[in-house]
Amino acid sequence: MPTQPTTLNQTYFDDVYKANSDPWSFETSSYERQKYEATLAALPNTQYENAFEIGCSIGVLTQLLTERCQRILAVDASELPLKTARARLANQPNVTIRQMAIPDEFPDDTFDLILLSEVGYYFSKPDLGRVRQLLVDHLAPNGHLLLVHWTPVVHDYPLTGDDVHDFFLELAQPDGTLTHVVNQRAETYRLDLFQKKK
Structure with a gap:
């Protein structure tokens, strides 16, 4: 069982990126590719108007999303990887990159695509629960919420990938706000796509 009861904070990720600028090998890993x-194949729409990517890191997935999204807000808890992300996406004026500590900070906007990829298990x-409510509140009717997470237990993390996805599945009941x-x-990973009901 995970042993860390509290949300992993910015300092945790700063330390990770100080030790390695690409700690999860986003640029080189065949698993990540x-x-x-x-992830891209699971998206039903060929184009999205306004996307929100939580945990963009060095921007590898963000770059791939630019072909499908007219606008993207990509955020990460640590400023360190965002330097690389900004350089990678410097020629993409439709992408905004910001350091943001979710759930204490959250954009005041509505999105037709939200991606929570490999970050949900960092939260207590x-x-x-706060994140889930914010995502639902800021997801446009018929908008898509895509979750992708590593499923094996990582003892530093408060939750597992399955914990995260099962928690969101609670909102996909007949009387819930999401459709699975x-x-x-x-x-070693799980992908779930949800659509917000009208």
């Missing part, structure tokens, strides 16, 4: 392909259960559209499970 295949997962990104599955109470904070994930896609479920995919690979060997």
Whole structure:
């Protein structure tokens, strides 16, 4: 079982990026590349007007999303990887990159696509509850919410990927605010796509 009861804070991620500028090998990993392909393939719409990516890190997935999204707000808890992300996306005027500590900070906007990829398990259960409500509140009717998370236990993390996805599935009941559209499970990650009801 995970042993860390509180949300991992900015200092945790600053330390990770000080030790390695690409700590999860986003640029070079075949696992990440295949997962990104599955992420893009799971999106039902060919184009989205306004997307929000939480946990963009160095911007590898953000760059791939630019072909599908007219505007993207990409955020991360640590400023350190955002320097690389800004350089990577310098020629993409439709992308805004910001340091943001969610859920204490949250954009005042509505999005037709929100991605929570490989970050949900960093939150404590109470904070994930706040995040879930914020995501639903800021998702446009018929908008898509895509969750992708590593499923094995990581002892530093408050939650597992399955904990995160199952928590969101609670909102996909007949009387809930979300419809569960896609479920995919690979060997070490899980992908779930939700659509907000009108």
